Amino acid sequence: MSPEFELIRRHFVRPMRGAALGPGDDCALVSPSAGCELAVTSDMLVSGTHFLPDTDPRRLGWKTLAVNLSDLAAMGATPRWVTLALSLPQVNDDWLAAFADGFFDCAYIYGVDLIGGDTTRGPLTLCVTAFGEVATGKALRRSGAHVGDDIWVSGQPGRAALGLADALGRLRLKNACRDECIAALEKPLPQVALGRALHDLAGAAIDVSDGLLADLGHIAAASGLHAVVEDAALPWPALRAACDDEATVRRALLAGGDDYELLFCAPRSAHDALRRLSDSMSLPLTRIGAMRAGGAGDVSLVDAQGCELPVAHRGYDHFS
Structure with missing residues (x-):
C-alpha cells in the first residue's frame, strides 16, 4: 500500500x-x-x-x-x-x-x-x-425574507473576533471571558438543531461567518429588501464584560465573523414561539432589527431615534 x-x-x-x-x-x-x-x-x-x-x-x-x-x-x-x-x-x-x-x-x-x-x-x-x-420545499434560503420580518441572531456573535485579537496579542481579554472567546474561535458549535427548528418559523437564514452586517447584507440583497439593525437591541453586554475597548467590541460584534451563529428573519407572529424555542434550547435568540422595503441589499445601523449610525467595518472579504 x-x-x-x-x-x-x-x-x-x-x-x-x-x-x-x-x-x-x-x-x-x-x-x-x-x-x-x-x-x-x-x-x-x-x-x-x-x-x-x-x-x-x-x-x-x-x-x-x-x-x-x-x-x-x-x-x-x-x-x-x-x-x-x-x-x-x-x-x-x-x-x-x-x-x-x-x-x-x-x-x-x-x-x-x-x-x-x-x-x-x-x-x-x-x-x-x-x-x-x-x-423538499423546507430549505431556508437567503431570498425568503419579507417586509416587516424581524431580524434575529443566535448566541453571542463577536466572541470569536475577540478571541482572535487576544491570540494575536492585539489585546488582553479579561480572564473570566478569555477561554470562552478562544473556544468560540477554535471550536465553534454549528447551530444544526436551531436550523431544523426554524423550518416553520423563519423565512430566511445565513450563518455568521464573515461578519454580522456583511452576512445580513446577503439576505437583504437576495430578498430585495433593506435590513435595519437597532444598535440598542444588539447583544453587547457579554462582549463589554470581556473587553473595555469600545471600538474593538463594536467591530467584533458588527464585523468580526467566524462565530457561526445563525442570523435569520421571521414574521412578527413567530415572536412568542421563538422565545419558547430559545428557552427550550437554552440558547439566546435576540431580535436585533427588521426588514424594510426599498434600498434592496442595504443594511443600516440605527440608534434609538432611528438615525443612521456610521459603521467603519462591516465584515471580512477574502479579496479586499
Whole structure:
C-alpha cells in the first residue's frame, strides 16, 4: 500500500452509519432519504488566512468540519456525509492523529460519515464538502425574507473576533471571558438543531461567518429588501464584560465573523414561539432589527431615534 493510502487508512477510515460505500473506491455511494433534497456546501481553510499556524490540531479538526456543518444549519438541513481534502506540507503522524480525532469528535456528535476525499503535498489547506438532507420545499434560503420580518441572531456573535485579537496579542481579554472567546474561535458549535427548528418559523437564514452586517447584507440583497439593525437591541453586554475597548467590541460584534451563529428573519407572529424555542434550547435568540422595503441589499445601523449610525467595518472579504 502506498504511503498516501496508508495515511488515509490509518487516520481517516472509520466505521460509517449512513453510507452504502465510503473511502477506498473511486466514488462513495449514498442513498438520500425519500422526500428530501440534498443540500451541498464546500468550505476551504487555509493556514495563515483562516487559522493560525500553531492552532491546536484537535481543535482545528473540529473546526474544519464544524464550519461546513454551519452552512447546512443555515439551510435547515440535517448533516449526513462529508468528504475531506488535505494539502499537507509534510506528514506529521502525531499532528494528523490529533486532527483526525477532533474531526471525528465533531462528526460523531452531529451524525456525519466521512465518505471520501484526497490528500496531496502543499501548503496546509483543509477543504470539506458536506452533504445534508432537508425536506423538499423546507430549505431556508437567503431570498425568503419579507417586509416587516424581524431580524434575529443566535448566541453571542463577536466572541470569536475577540478571541482572535487576544491570540494575536492585539489585546488582553479579561480572564473570566478569555477561554470562552478562544473556544468560540477554535471550536465553534454549528447551530444544526436551531436550523431544523426554524423550518416553520423563519423565512430566511445565513450563518455568521464573515461578519454580522456583511452576512445580513446577503439576505437583504437576495430578498430585495433593506435590513435595519437597532444598535440598542444588539447583544453587547457579554462582549463589554470581556473587553473595555469600545471600538474593538463594536467591530467584533458588527464585523468580526467566524462565530457561526445563525442570523435569520421571521414574521412578527413567530415572536412568542421563538422565545419558547430559545428557552427550550437554552440558547439566546435576540431580535436585533427588521426588514424594510426599498434600498434592496442595504443594511443600516440605527440608534434609538432611528438615525443612521456610521459603521467603519462591516465584515471580512477574502479579496479586499
